[in-house]
Amino acid sequence: MLYNKLLKTKHFFSCKVFNYKNLQRLNQHGVEGKYIAQAFLKTLNGENTPDENQLFKKLNQFRLDLITDKRKISFEEIGHKSIMTVAEVVGRAASPEIWSQFFYRLSQASRIKNILEIGTNLGVSGQYFIKALEGKKNTKFISMEGVKGLCEIASTRFDLISGENHFEVVHGLYDKSLQNIVISNIYFDLIFIDGNHRYEATLKYFELLKNNLSYRAIVIFDDIHWSSGMRRAWREICTQKGVVFSINFFKLGLIVFDSKQSKPTDDHYQLFLSL
Numbered sequence: 001m002l003y004n005k006l007l008k009t010k011h012f013f014s015c016k017v018f019n020y021k022n023l024q025r026l027n028q029h030g031v032e033g034k035y036i037a038q039a040f041l042k043t044l045n046g047e048n049t050p051d052e053n054q055l056f057k058k059l060n061q062f063r064l065d066l067i068t069d070k071r072k073i074s075f076e077e078i079g080h081k082s083i084m085t086v087a088e089v090v091g092r093a094a095s096p097e098i099w100s101q102f103f104y105r106l107s108q109a110s111r112i113k114n115i116l117e118i119g120t121n122l123g124v125s126g127q128y129f130i131k132a133l134e135g136k137k138n139t140k141f142i143s144m145e146g147v148k149g150l151c152e153i154a155s156t157r158f159d160l161i162s163g164e165n166h167f168e169v170v171h172g173l174y175d176k177s178l179q180n181i182v183i184s185n186i187y188f189d190l191i192f193i194d195g196n197h198r199y200e201a202t203l204k205y206f207e208l209l210k211n212n213l214s215y216r217a218i219v220i221f222d223d224i225h226w227s228s229g230m231r232r233a234w235r236e237i238c239t240q241k242g243v244v245f246s247i248n249f250f251k252l253g254l255i256v257f258d259s260k261q262s263k264p265t266d267d268h269y270q271l272f273l274s275l
Contacts, residue, residue: 004225011250015272022269029245029267031111032216032256036247039105043098044273056104059127060097062157066090066122073149078173086122086153095125095194095222098274099251103192106218107132112189113139114214116181118205119195119222120145120169123154129192130162140186141167144177144195174201178208187214194222199229206237216244216258224253239264249273 015022026037041047048056069086084092095103107115107129113136115129120143133139143158145151151171158167170177174195191213193205202221213219224234234253238246244256245267251274 007225008250011248011270012272015270019271022271025267026245026247026269030216032218033245035109036106036218036254036256039102039108040271040273042105043102055131056097056101059100059131059161062127063090063094063097063124066094066124071149071153073147075147077148078146089150090122090124093121096274100125100128102273103220104128104132107190110136112218114186114188114190115139115141116186116188116191116209116212117141117143118174118178118191118193120154121150121194123150123157123169125192125194126154126167127157127161129190130158130167134163139166142170142181142186143167144170144172144174144181146171146173146195174205178205182208182212184212186212188212188217189214190218190220192220192222194220197223197226197230199227199233202230202233203236210242210257210259213257213259216256219255219257221253221255223251224248225250238268245269247271 023037023041026033066086067090071086072083073086073089074083103125106112113133115133117126117129120126126141126143129141133141143154145154148171151169155169158169191209193202196202206219221234221237224230237243237255241264242257242259242261243265244258244261245265247254247269249271
């Protein structure tokens with residue numbers, strides 16, 4: 001715990017000094033680098049249009065409603081005997097608002113059409129992905145979750161806000177559900193891995209999905225400092241062939257992936273948005 005706090009502090013002060021320099025370098029890293037940098041800056045500075053302010057207020061109200069929700073969720077089907085209220089789940093696991101807004105801005109890019117989320121939870125972050133795809137043609141949002149009670153709440157929310165956007169909430173254990181994704185011949189432009197925060201599982205999911213990534217796709221790994229195993233997984237991912245560049249936000253890590261890139265990259269950045 002103390003070690004993690006020291007890492008947080010080091011990351012925070014390092015980024016305070018080098019954020020601007022890293023953003024300049026990132027801006028020179030092709031189309032993906034530019035729009036990731038722009039999404040980061042707009043989120044960091046709260047540069048929202050009136051319409052975005054209204055949208056974010058509406059989406060965040062769902063989070064606020066869940067905070068007082070006393071419905072009970074059983075986690076027995078994924079091997080845990082615990083029963084938690086919805087309020088407890090959202091307090092522990094839902095993506096903070098500022099990160100959800102960042103996901104929204106990333107997903108707004110015109111080339112982002114197919115999105116996969118591993119770890120639906122209550123659907124808090126998923127609703128931002130869905131709204132970001134609004135107005136685009138031939139889009140698909142798939143979100144996977146192992147707990148039926150969470151799937152039901154998220155599906156109800158997605159139905160309410162989705163309009164004509166095509167979404168699917170897949171209920172089942174990730175190892176089995178991912179096999180069906182792999183053979184589906186869907187190529188994803190953005191993948192958010194937020195399901196099983198373990199070294200082996202993180203690397204396994206990434207390896208399984210490599211052939212389902214579109215050209216220079218974005219892959220986001222949540223909680224890369226959750227444990228020593230997650231820190232190790234993140235380090236190994238960053239050094240793999242195909243990684244064009246990586247960004248360490250401390251809370252999460254982001255890579256752009258191109259299967260045709262034959263050598264590991266030296267382009268690794270650190271940015272600070274929120275812990």
